Amino acid sequence: MESKTLSARKITVAAVLSAVAVVLGATRLGFIPVPTPAGHATIMHVPAIIGAVLEGPVVGVIIGGIFGIYSFLDAGTPIFKDPLVAILPRLFIGLFAYYAYAWTKRWGIVTAVTLAAIIGTLTNTVLVLGTIVLRGYLDGKTALAVGITHGLPEIVVAVVITLPVVLAWWRVDTGRGKSDL
Amino acid sequence: MGQFEFLRQVTIGIYLPGDSPLHRLDPRVKLVGFAFLAGATALAPTVTAGLYLLLLSLLLLRIANVSLGFALSGLKPALPFLLMLALLELVFTPPMAAGPRCVAIWRWGPFLLSDCVLRLILLIFIRFAALIFLTSLLTLTTTTTEMGRGTEALLAPLNRLGLPGYELSLVLSLTFRFVPTIALEAERLVKAQLARGADFGEGGRWQFVRRARGMLPLTVPLFLLALQRAETMALAMEARGYAGGQGRTHYRALHFRRLDAVLLIVTLFLGLLAFLPSWPF
Numbered sequence: 001m002e003s004k005t006l007s008a009r010k011i012t013v014a015a016v017l018s019a020v021a022v023v024l025g026a027t028r029l030g031f032i033p034v035p036t037p038a039g040h041a042t043i044m045h046v047p048a049i050i051g052a053v054l055e056g057p058v059v060g061v062i063i064g065g066i067f068g069i070y071s072f073l074d075a076g077t078p079i080f081k082d083p084l085v086a087i088l089p090r091l092f093i094g095l096f097a098y099y100a101y102a103w104t105k106r107w108g109i110v111t112a113v114t115l116a117a118i119i120g121t122l123t124n125t126v127l128v129l130g131t132i133v134l135r136g137y138l139d140g141k142t143a144l145a146v147g148i149t150h151g152l153p154e155i156v157v158a159v160v161i162t163l164p165v166v167l168a169w170w171r172v173d174t175g176r177g178k179s180d181l
Numbered sequence: 182m183g184q185f186e187f188l189r190q191v192t193i194g195i196y197l198p199g200d201s202p203l204h205r206l207d208p209r210v211k212l213v214g215f216a217f218l219a220g221a222t223a224l225a226p227t228v229t230a231g232l233y234l235l236l237l238s239l240l241l242l243r244i245a246n247v248s249l250g251f252a253l254s255g256l257k258p259a260l261p262f263l264l265m266l267a268l269l270e271l272v273f274t275p276p277m278a279a280g281p282r283c284v285a286i287w288r289w290g291p292f293l294l295s296d297c298v299l300r301l302i303l304l305i306f307i308r309f310a311a312l313i314f315l316t317s318l319l320t321l322t323t324t325t326t327e328m329g330r331g332t333e334a335l336l337a338p339l340n341r342l343g344l345p346g347y348e349l350s351l352v353l354s355l356t357f358r359f360v361p362t363i364a365l366e367a368e369r370l371v372k373a374q375l376a377r378g379a380d381f382g383e384g385g386r387w388q389f390v391r392r393a394r395g396m397l398p399l400t401v402p403l404f405l406l407a408l409q410r411a412e413t414m415a416l417a418m419e420a421r422g423y424a425g426g427q428g429r430t431h432y433r434a435l436h437f438r439r440l441d442a443v444l445l446i447v448t449l450f451l452g453l454l455a456f457l458p459s460w461p462f
Contacts, residue, residue, distance in 0.1 A: 005425040006348040008418040012411035015355030016363070020407050022356065023363045027187040029371075032396065034389040041389065043400070050404065058345075062352055073316050079266070079305075081312040082223045137305070142269065153389050160393040165404040 006058065014059045017047035018066035025070060034153040041154040043161050044071070045093050049120035052094035053101045053113055053166055060094015067093075079137050089127030096123045109170075110163065117162040118155050125151040187364040187371075197321040203245040204322045207441040208331030214448040215319045221452040222311045228300055230460040231307035237451060238314040245322050252317045256310060263309070267302045300462060329354035330435060347425070359410070367403055374398045 006014075024030025024044050031040035048067055052060025068090030071080050080086040097120030104112040129143045138146070198204075203211070218234065225231040242252055271294060283297035323331070332350040339346030371381070379398050 006345050007415070008423050009411070009415040011348055011352055012355065012414040012418070013408065015352045016359055016407045016411040016414075017404075018352065018356040019359035019363045020404060022360050023187070023367055026360075027364065027367060029187075029367060029396075029399070032389060032392050041393075043393075043396075047404075054408075062349065066353065066356055073320070081309045083219065084223065136301070137266075138269065156390055157393040160390060161396065161400050164397055164401050168401055169405055169408055 010055050010059050013055050014051060014062045014066075017051045017059075018063045018070075021045075021047040021063065021067040022070050025067075025074065032157050034150075034157070041150070041157045043157060045090070045120065045124045046117075046158055046161050046165075048090070048093040049097040049117055049158070049162055050165055052098035052120070053116050053162075054169065057095050057098040060098050061091050062094075064090040064093040064095075079132055082135060082137075084135060085128060085131045085137075089124065089131055092127055093120045093123050096120060110167070113163055113166045114159050117159045121155045121158040122151065125154060187368045188361060195320065196324050197247060197251075199246050199322065201245045201322070203241065203318070206322075206444060207435060207437055208323055208327040209334050209435065209437070210441045210445045210448075211319060211323055212328070212331045212335060214445060215315060217449055217452045219312060219315050221455050222308050222315065225304070225308060225455050227460045228303045228307065228462045230455040230457075231304055231311065233460070234452075234455050235307050235311040235314070238311050238318065241318055242314055245318055247317065247321055251321075252314050256313055263306060266305065270298055270302055325354070325357040329357070330431065334435060355414075359407075362410075363403070363407055366406055367399070370399050370402055370406075 021030075021044050024047075025042075030042055030044040030046075032043065034041045044067055045064070048060050048064040051063040065087065068087035071090070072083055072086035097116040100119035101112045101116035104115050125147055129138075129147045132138050133140050133143045218238070222231065222234045222238075225234055239249075242249065283295040285295045286299065287294040329350060332353055333347060336346035336350050339349070375381070380395055381399065
């Protein structure tokens with residue numbers, strides 16, 4: 001039964017983290033000013049990474065999809081008013097982040113979660129810019145420049161946000177040094 | 182303190198009550214029609230085809246009794262970005278617009294305006310405007326409940342393939358339900374941490390690590406409270422005997438009327454018109 005339907009826990013975690021992604025976007029809390037052409041690094045994709053690490057690839061993909069749909073519906077920039085750019089690449093954030101985590105888990109949780117955040121963010125940056133180039137909005141060189149200047153701060157920011165959340169949640173869960181926030 | 186009233190900034194799920202034909206349309210028809218027209222707009226091959234779709238979406242807004250100003254408000258914040266994008270296209274001619282058949286219209290220093298670049302810029306602008314109108318059209322005339330029911334019905338075929346179609350629509354409805362709650366929670370957290378002397382706005386653009394760390398007193402509790410909410414809710418669902426939702430019935434059944442079918446076919450037909458090869462430019 002587990003294989004065919006999602007457990008109640010997976011459903012609610014996916015829903016709640018998607019809602020966090022939407023709130024981070026709508027309130028602009030999810031945009032951290034950085035010195036790049038775009039002016040800010042987004043952490044809206046972080047819920048997808050966290051969902052993937054905590055509850056598996058399916059939950060990660062669902063959160064990424066809802067984040068994609070939201071960024072398509074509420075896009076302030078014309079490029080993201082293209083469903084191929086806004087939705088499709090976001091599905092892979094959770095997927096790749098989960099496998100990055102699962103394959104490196106034996107190296108310790110901190111390493112694995114850090115790698116999941118890095119891979120998840122890279123997936124977002126590379127695939128979004130890739131589809132932008134494929135759709136012909138920007139040429140390859142410009143996209144590469146945007147990717148490098150924009151991608152690096154975004155990775156750092158994503159790790160800084162993801163790691164404490166996952167570690168704190170698991171500590172609460174296992175009851176070691178329970179924090180009451 | 183006005184800047185911390187996050188709930189007001191959440192515009193998703195805003196519904197304009199009304200009694201227009203579009204309000205009364207079956208949500209399944211609305212979702213399919215929207216997806217189809219949005220797809221047609223995103224893929225519209227020429228400027229005139231895009232203009233045609235833009236006019237079509239304006240006509241639909243008129244039918245739905247949505248004021249033009251309301252729909253246009255989504256366009257304003259995007260204008261500076263549109264200008265920047267146009268400049269970028271002028272300086273770095275993208276490969277899509279650099280074919281041998283392009284004719285230069287205007288040249289000044291590094292700027293080269295060929296008819297292909299002009300077409301690309303116009304196309305991006307038109308697509309953007311049309312998609313904004315179509316999106317407002319869907320969200321303003323459909324309640325979140327209808328949206329949930331509609332996606333549930335449309336995702337039902339996935340269940341046959343062994344994919345969690347019902348669960349997906351449940352996740353969507355729950356997301357809609359949780360967005361205001363989490364926005365309120367974020368608001369409370371920001372105010373509480375500011376009262377304790379948190380410095381969310383400190384650090385310049387170059388100190389982005391510091392700024393990201395400065396966000397931790399907000400993001401960690403925000404995520405943890407959200408996850409706790411999810412746990413509680415999962416427990417509540419299981420306590421009420423939730424075991425997959427297949428075969429559940431609804432208090433209000435959706436009725437697919439003949440008018441819905443006719444309008445669906447008309448929408449699909451109007452969308453397909455954009456792909457006629459005869460649209461110039």
